[in-house]
Amino acid sequence: MSLLLLATALLVWPQLKPLRRLRPRTKREVVVPPYIWLASAVVVTYLAAGVGGLIAGAVLTTVIYRILKHGKRNKALRAATEALSNGLGGVIDELRAGAHPAAAAEGAAQDTPAPAAEVLKAAAATARLGGDVERTLRELRQPLLRSAVDQLARAWRVSAKHGVALADVLDATRRDLDQRAAFARQVHARMAGPRASAAVLAGLPVFGVLLGELSGARPLHVLVGTTAGQVLLVLGAVFLAGGLWWTKRITGVEP
Numbered sequence: 001m002s003l004l005l006l007a008t009a010l011l012v013w014p015q016l017k018p019l020r021r022l023r024p025r026t027k028r029e030v031v032v033p034p035y036i037w038l039a040s041a042v043v044v045t046y047l048a049a050g051v052g053g054l055i056a057g058a059v060l061t062t063v064i065y066r067i068l069k070h071g072k073r074n075k076a077l078r079a080a081t082e083a084l085s086n087g088l089g090g091v092i093d094e095l096r097a098g099a100h101p102a103a104a105a106e107g108a109a110q111d112t113p114a115p116a117a118e119v120l121k122a123a124a125a126t127a128r129l130g131g132d133v134e135r136t137l138r139e140l141r142q143p144l145l146r147s148a149v150d151q152l153a154r155a156w157r158v159s160a161k162h163g164v165a166l167a168d169v170l171d172a173t174r175r176d177l178d179q180r181a182a183f184a185r186q187v188h189a190r191m192a193g194p195r196a197s198a199a200v201l202a203g204l205p206v207f208g209v210l211l212g213e214l215s216g217a218r219p220l221h222v223l224v225g226t227t228a229g230q231v232l233l234v235l236g237a238v239f240l241a242g243g244l245w246w247t248k249r250i251t252g253v254e255p
Contacts, residue, residue: 041057042054045057048224049223049224049233050224050230051230052223052224052229052230052231052233052234053223053224053230053233055234055237056233056234056236056237056238057237059234059237059238059241060237060240060241062241063241063244063245064244066245067244067245067248070248070252071248071252073144074184074188074252076144077144078181078184078185080115080116080144080145080148081145081148081177081180081181082177082181083112083113083116083117084112084116084119084120084145084148084152084177085174085177085178085181086112086116087108087109087111087112087116087117087119087120088108088152088170088171088173088174088177089108089174090104090107090108090111090112091104091105091108091120091170092167092170092171092174094107094108095165095166095167095170096167100127101123101124101127101133101166102124102125102127102128103124104124105120105121105123105124105127106120106121106124106128108120109121109124115142115144115145116145118140118142119137119140119142119145119149119152122136122137122140123136123137123152123156133153133156133160134153134154134156134157134160135153137149137150137152137153137156138150138153148177151173151176151177152170152173155169155170155172155173156169191251191252194247194251195247195251198243198244198247198251201243202240202243202244205236205240209223
């Protein structure tokens with residue numbers, strides 16, 4: 001009977017989302033500024049682990065943040081390269097069907113996500129006005145697609161200067177982008193094992209400290225309560241951060 005009442009209570013328990021919608025628009029959620037969280041983390045770390053713990057935490061936090069940011073950028077770079085390759089496929093199909101380069105690029109841009117769509121739109125606008133597409137592409141500011149856009153600009157120059165069919169040079173560019181993206185995906189997948197091993201090795205010092213606490217050796221007291229322990233804590237964080245960064249460098253790949 002108790003289990004039945006508990007299940008009934010869980011079923012009729014009000015959800016937070018509908019309740020949040022019933023609140024006034026100005027009071028639906030409270031946004032805490034990031035610097036408040038940062039100041040709170042600094043104070044808590046200093047009180048718990050002293051100056052050495054604060055420095056160690058800052059070093060590890062900075063390195064981990066850089067690693068996560070770099071991984072996110074590489075993921076976005078792979079997605080943007082694949083999107084540009086697919087967009088070029090649409091341009092090539094339209095060109096071989098007899099469409100004007102401007103119309104072909106503009107039509108393909110409609111089905112291409114950003115930032116690859118901006119590249120095709122810029123090429124379409126310049127080609128429609130009879131301008132220099134190569135110069136437009138080289139002056140285009142696309143950090144994620146810088147190398148791919150430069151390659152596309154060279155392909156457009158070859159077509160305009162030597163009279164080669166634009167569809168053929170764009171097809172060669174698209175195949176090269178596909179090969180680079182496939183190579184990046186393959187290397188990223190094969191490096192999953194080494195990255196996991198590095199993560200396990202990075203967690204071993206923390207596991208060792210916890211095991212020492214359970215066995216009564218009190219390593220936390222040494223690290224937090226003594227000058228030598230504070231120095232060792234900082235050195236350990238520096239070595240650990242260096243290992244994580246070096247692992248990222250040797251296992252990472254950009255398309």
